[in-house]
Amino acid sequence: MNTYRWEELSVGMKHDFSATFTEDMAHKFAEISGDVNPLHLDREYASAIGFSAPVLFGMLTSSLYSRLVGVYLPGKFALLEGIDLDFNSPAFAGEKLTVRGEITFMSESFRRMEIKATIRREDKKLVSKALIRVGMHA
Template sequence: MGKTINELKVGDKDHFEKTITETDVYLYAGITGDFNPVHINQIEAEKTMFKGRIAHGMLTAGLISTVLGTKLPGTGTIYLGQELKFTKPVRIGDTIKAEVEVIEIIPEKNRVKLKTTCTNQNGEVVLDGVATVLAPKE
Protein backbone atom coordinates (compact mmCIF):
# COMPACT_ATOMS: atom_id res chain seq x y z
CA MET A 1 0.00 0.00 0.00
CA GLY A 2 2.78 2.47 0.84
CA LYS A 3 3.40 5.17 3.41
CA THR A 4 1.78 8.53 4.03
CA ILE A 5 3.81 11.70 4.43
CA ASN A 6 3.54 11.33 8.23
CA GLU A 7 4.85 7.74 8.20
CA LEU A 8 7.93 8.44 6.09
CA LYS A 9 11.38 8.86 7.63
CA VAL A 10 14.67 10.01 6.14
CA GLY A 11 16.59 6.84 5.30
CA ASP A 12 13.54 4.74 4.35
CA LYS A 13 14.42 2.59 1.32
CA ASP A 14 12.75 0.20 -1.10
CA HIS A 15 13.55 -1.32 -4.49
CA PHE A 16 12.33 -3.21 -7.54
CA GLU A 17 14.43 -5.61 -9.59
CA LYS A 18 13.94 -6.75 -13.19
CA THR A 19 15.91 -8.46 -15.93
CA ILE A 20 15.72 -6.38 -19.12
CA THR A 21 14.61 -8.51 -22.07
CA GLU A 22 14.67 -8.00 -25.81
CA THR A 23 10.87 -7.84 -25.65
CA ASP A 24 11.07 -4.97 -23.15
CA VAL A 25 13.30 -3.00 -25.54
CA TYR A 26 11.07 -3.61 -28.57
CA LEU A 27 7.87 -2.80 -26.66
CA TYR A 28 9.41 0.41 -25.33
CA ALA A 29 10.51 1.38 -28.85
CA GLY A 30 7.00 0.74 -30.16
CA ILE A 31 5.28 2.66 -27.37
CA THR A 32 7.56 5.69 -27.57
CA GLY A 33 8.53 5.65 -31.25
CA ASP A 34 12.23 5.64 -30.32
CA PHE A 35 13.64 3.26 -32.92
CA ASN A 36 17.23 4.44 -32.57
CA PRO A 37 19.37 1.66 -34.12
CA VAL A 38 21.50 1.48 -30.96
CA HIS A 39 18.45 -0.15 -29.35
CA ILE A 40 17.04 -2.31 -32.15
CA ASN A 41 19.70 -3.01 -34.79
CA GLN A 42 22.63 -5.18 -33.69
CA ILE A 43 24.76 -4.51 -36.82
CA GLU A 44 24.40 -0.73 -36.51
CA ALA A 45 24.79 -0.84 -32.71
CA GLU A 46 28.09 -2.70 -33.06
CA LYS A 47 29.46 0.39 -34.87
CA THR A 48 28.77 2.62 -31.86
CA MET A 49 30.85 3.22 -28.74
CA PHE A 50 28.65 0.61 -27.01
CA LYS A 51 29.71 -2.18 -29.43
CA GLY A 52 26.20 -3.65 -29.33
CA ARG A 53 22.57 -2.94 -28.49
CA ILE A 54 21.61 -1.20 -25.28
CA ALA A 55 18.27 -0.57 -23.58
CA HIS A 56 16.70 2.88 -23.69
CA GLY A 57 17.85 5.00 -20.75
CA MET A 58 14.28 6.02 -20.02
CA LEU A 59 13.23 2.36 -19.88
CA THR A 60 15.64 1.98 -16.99
CA ALA A 61 14.39 5.22 -15.44
CA GLY A 62 10.85 3.84 -15.63
CA LEU A 63 11.80 1.23 -13.04
CA ILE A 64 12.17 4.06 -10.53
CA SER A 65 8.56 5.02 -11.19
CA THR A 66 7.58 1.46 -10.29
CA VAL A 67 9.17 1.81 -6.85
CA LEU A 68 7.71 5.27 -6.21
CA GLY A 69 4.17 4.38 -7.28
CA THR A 70 3.89 0.90 -5.79
CA LYS A 71 6.30 0.66 -2.86
CA LEU A 72 7.81 3.89 -1.45
CA PRO A 73 5.99 6.12 -0.85
CA GLY A 74 3.53 3.87 -2.78
CA THR A 75 -0.07 4.07 -3.95
CA GLY A 76 -1.27 7.65 -4.32
CA THR A 77 2.21 9.10 -4.93
CA ILE A 78 2.40 11.77 -7.63
CA TYR A 79 5.72 12.10 -9.49
CA LEU A 80 6.67 15.80 -9.72
CA GLY A 81 10.21 15.72 -11.05
CA GLN A 82 13.34 13.68 -11.64
CA GLU A 83 17.00 14.56 -12.11
CA LEU A 84 18.84 11.77 -13.96
CA LYS A 85 22.39 10.85 -14.88
CA PHE A 86 22.94 7.79 -17.05
CA THR A 87 26.33 6.47 -15.97
CA LYS A 88 26.64 3.10 -17.77
CA PRO A 89 24.75 1.36 -20.57
CA VAL A 90 22.11 -1.26 -19.78
CA ARG A 91 22.29 -4.29 -22.04
CA ILE A 92 19.65 -6.87 -22.85
CA GLY A 93 19.91 -9.54 -20.18
CA ASP A 94 21.09 -7.18 -17.43
CA THR A 95 19.21 -7.41 -14.15
CA ILE A 96 18.55 -3.90 -12.91
CA LYS A 97 17.80 -2.99 -9.30
CA ALA A 98 15.99 0.34 -8.98
CA GLU A 99 16.31 1.68 -5.45
CA VAL A 100 14.88 4.79 -3.82
CA GLU A 101 15.82 6.33 -0.49
CA VAL A 102 14.07 9.17 1.32
CA ILE A 103 16.56 12.03 1.70
CA GLU A 104 14.27 14.95 2.57
CA ILE A 105 10.70 15.39 3.79
CA ILE A 106 8.91 18.71 3.36
CA PRO A 107 5.67 18.08 5.31
CA GLU A 108 4.17 21.55 4.84
CA LYS A 109 4.18 20.96 1.05
CA ASN A 110 3.54 17.19 1.23
CA ARG A 111 6.73 16.72 -0.77
CA VAL A 112 9.45 14.15 -0.48
CA LYS A 113 12.86 14.02 -2.15
CA LEU A 114 14.34 10.60 -2.80
CA LYS A 115 17.76 9.48 -3.99
CA THR A 116 17.17 7.26 -7.02
CA THR A 117 19.76 4.71 -8.10
CA CYS A 118 19.73 1.85 -10.60
CA THR A 119 22.47 -0.77 -10.46
CA ASN A 120 23.16 -3.79 -12.65
CA GLN A 121 23.82 -7.37 -11.57
CA ASN A 122 27.50 -6.48 -10.99
CA GLY A 123 26.60 -3.70 -8.55
CA GLU A 124 27.60 -1.00 -11.07
CA VAL A 125 25.54 2.20 -10.98
CA VAL A 126 23.82 2.67 -14.36
CA LEU A 127 21.56 5.57 -13.35
CA ASP A 128 21.75 8.08 -10.52
CA GLY A 129 19.44 10.92 -9.59
CA VAL A 130 16.92 12.57 -7.29
CA ALA A 131 13.13 12.38 -7.50
CA THR A 132 10.62 14.82 -6.06
CA VAL A 133 7.17 13.45 -5.30
CA LEU A 134 3.92 14.49 -3.72
CA ALA A 135 3.33 11.89 -1.01
CA PRO A 136 -0.11 10.62 0.01
CA LYS A 137 -1.67 12.36 3.02
CA GLU A 138 -3.66 9.33 4.09
Protein backbone atom coordinates (compact mmCIF):
# COMPACT_ATOMS: atom_id res chain seq x y z
CA MET A 1 0.00 0.00 0.00
CA ASN A 2 1.37 3.39 -0.97
CA THR A 3 1.55 6.07 1.72
CA TYR A 4 1.83 9.22 -0.37
CA ARG A 5 1.29 12.46 1.51
CA TRP A 6 -0.32 15.46 -0.20
CA GLU A 7 3.01 17.21 -0.76
CA GLU A 8 4.43 14.11 -2.53
CA LEU A 9 1.67 14.06 -5.16
CA SER A 10 1.56 15.97 -8.43
CA VAL A 11 -0.50 16.29 -11.57
CA GLY A 12 0.67 13.69 -14.06
CA MET A 13 1.46 10.94 -11.52
CA LYS A 14 0.26 7.57 -12.83
CA HIS A 15 -0.21 4.05 -11.60
CA ASP A 16 -1.47 0.83 -13.15
CA PHE A 17 -2.11 -2.70 -11.94
CA SER A 18 -3.88 -5.83 -13.15
CA ALA A 19 -6.51 -8.07 -11.59
CA THR A 20 -8.62 -11.07 -12.57
CA PHE A 21 -12.09 -11.96 -11.31
CA THR A 22 -13.30 -15.55 -11.08
CA GLU A 23 -16.81 -16.96 -11.49
CA ASP A 24 -16.79 -17.64 -7.74
CA MET A 25 -16.13 -13.93 -7.09
CA ALA A 26 -19.09 -13.03 -9.32
CA HIS A 27 -21.34 -15.40 -7.36
CA LYS A 28 -20.15 -13.89 -4.07
CA PHE A 29 -20.85 -10.40 -5.43
CA ALA A 30 -24.38 -11.54 -6.35
CA GLU A 31 -24.88 -12.73 -2.77
CA ILE A 32 -23.62 -9.45 -1.32
CA SER A 33 -25.47 -7.14 -3.74
CA GLY A 34 -28.65 -9.15 -4.18
CA ASP A 35 -28.36 -8.71 -7.97
CA VAL A 36 -29.20 -12.18 -9.29
CA ASN A 37 -29.73 -11.22 -12.93
CA PRO A 38 -28.92 -14.38 -14.95
CA LEU A 39 -26.82 -12.36 -17.40
CA HIS A 40 -24.13 -12.39 -14.71
CA LEU A 41 -24.57 -15.91 -13.36
CA ASP A 42 -26.00 -18.31 -15.94
CA ARG A 43 -23.78 -19.42 -18.82
CA GLU A 44 -26.72 -20.74 -20.89
CA TYR A 45 -28.71 -17.53 -20.50
CA ALA A 46 -25.71 -15.35 -21.38
CA SER A 47 -25.02 -17.50 -24.44
CA ALA A 48 -28.66 -17.35 -25.56
CA ILE A 49 -28.52 -13.55 -25.68
CA GLY A 50 -25.21 -13.39 -27.53
CA PHE A 51 -22.43 -13.38 -24.95
CA SER A 52 -19.63 -15.95 -24.81
CA ALA A 53 -20.00 -16.26 -21.03
CA PRO A 54 -21.75 -14.56 -18.12
CA VAL A 55 -20.89 -10.85 -18.03
CA LEU A 56 -19.09 -9.69 -14.90
CA PHE A 57 -21.08 -7.18 -12.86
CA GLY A 58 -20.07 -3.65 -13.82
CA MET A 59 -19.96 -2.64 -10.18
CA LEU A 60 -17.68 -5.59 -9.44
CA THR A 61 -15.18 -4.54 -12.09
CA SER A 62 -15.47 -0.90 -11.05
CA SER A 63 -14.51 -1.87 -7.49
CA LEU A 64 -10.99 -1.85 -8.93
CA TYR A 65 -11.21 1.95 -8.95
CA SER A 66 -11.54 1.78 -5.16
CA ARG A 67 -8.38 -0.36 -5.05
CA LEU A 68 -6.59 2.15 -7.28
CA VAL A 69 -7.37 5.03 -4.91
CA GLY A 70 -7.13 3.26 -1.56
CA VAL A 71 -4.01 1.21 -2.24
CA TYR A 72 -1.99 2.72 -5.07
CA LEU A 73 -2.77 6.31 -6.11
CA PRO A 74 -2.61 7.97 -3.66
CA GLY A 75 -3.06 5.10 -1.17
CA LYS A 76 -3.48 4.93 2.59
CA PHE A 77 -4.40 8.55 3.28
CA ALA A 78 -7.04 8.86 0.53
CA LEU A 79 -10.80 8.97 0.68
CA LEU A 80 -12.74 8.34 -2.54
CA GLU A 81 -15.32 11.13 -2.50
CA GLY A 82 -17.04 10.69 -5.85
CA ILE A 83 -16.87 8.96 -9.18
CA ASP A 84 -18.31 9.56 -12.63
CA LEU A 85 -18.30 6.21 -14.40
CA ASP A 86 -19.08 5.01 -17.91
CA PHE A 87 -19.27 1.34 -18.90
CA ASN A 88 -18.07 0.68 -22.44
CA SER A 89 -17.86 -3.08 -22.98
CA PRO A 90 -18.34 -6.27 -21.00
CA ALA A 91 -15.69 -8.20 -19.11
CA PHE A 92 -15.73 -11.89 -18.30
CA ALA A 93 -14.43 -14.12 -15.52
CA GLY A 94 -10.85 -15.20 -16.05
CA GLU A 95 -9.83 -12.16 -18.10
CA LYS A 96 -6.93 -10.07 -16.90
CA LEU A 97 -8.12 -6.49 -16.45
CA THR A 98 -5.66 -3.60 -16.34
CA VAL A 99 -6.48 -0.47 -14.37
CA ARG A 100 -4.67 2.78 -15.16
CA GLY A 101 -5.04 6.04 -13.31
CA GLU A 102 -3.50 9.49 -13.64
CA ILE A 103 -3.84 12.54 -11.40
CA THR A 104 -5.19 15.29 -13.66
CA PHE A 105 -6.14 18.02 -11.16
CA MET A 106 -5.20 19.02 -7.61
CA SER A 107 -6.71 21.67 -5.34
CA GLU A 108 -4.36 22.66 -2.52
CA SER A 109 -7.03 24.62 -0.64
CA PHE A 110 -9.40 21.64 -0.47
CA ARG A 111 -6.72 18.89 -0.53
CA ARG A 112 -8.71 17.28 -3.27
CA MET A 113 -7.65 15.76 -6.57
CA GLU A 114 -9.15 14.23 -9.67
CA ILE A 115 -7.90 11.02 -11.22
CA LYS A 116 -8.82 9.92 -14.74
CA ALA A 117 -8.85 6.14 -14.87
CA THR A 118 -9.64 3.27 -17.21
CA ILE A 119 -10.10 -0.47 -17.05
CA ARG A 120 -9.13 -2.47 -20.15
CA ARG A 121 -9.30 -6.14 -21.05
CA GLU A 122 -6.25 -8.05 -22.31
CA ASP A 123 -7.34 -7.34 -25.90
CA LYS A 124 -7.07 -3.59 -25.00
CA LYS A 125 -10.86 -3.14 -25.29
CA LEU A 126 -12.11 -0.44 -22.91
CA VAL A 127 -14.31 -1.89 -20.16
CA SER A 128 -14.94 1.40 -18.36
CA LYS A 129 -13.61 4.87 -17.73
CA ALA A 130 -13.94 7.03 -14.67
CA LEU A 131 -13.29 10.48 -13.29
CA ILE A 132 -12.56 9.95 -9.60
CA ARG A 133 -12.64 12.69 -6.96
CA VAL A 134 -10.31 12.00 -4.05
CA GLY A 135 -9.76 13.80 -0.74
CA MET A 136 -6.61 13.47 1.36
CA HIS A 137 -6.56 13.32 5.15
CA ALA A 138 -2.78 13.44 5.61
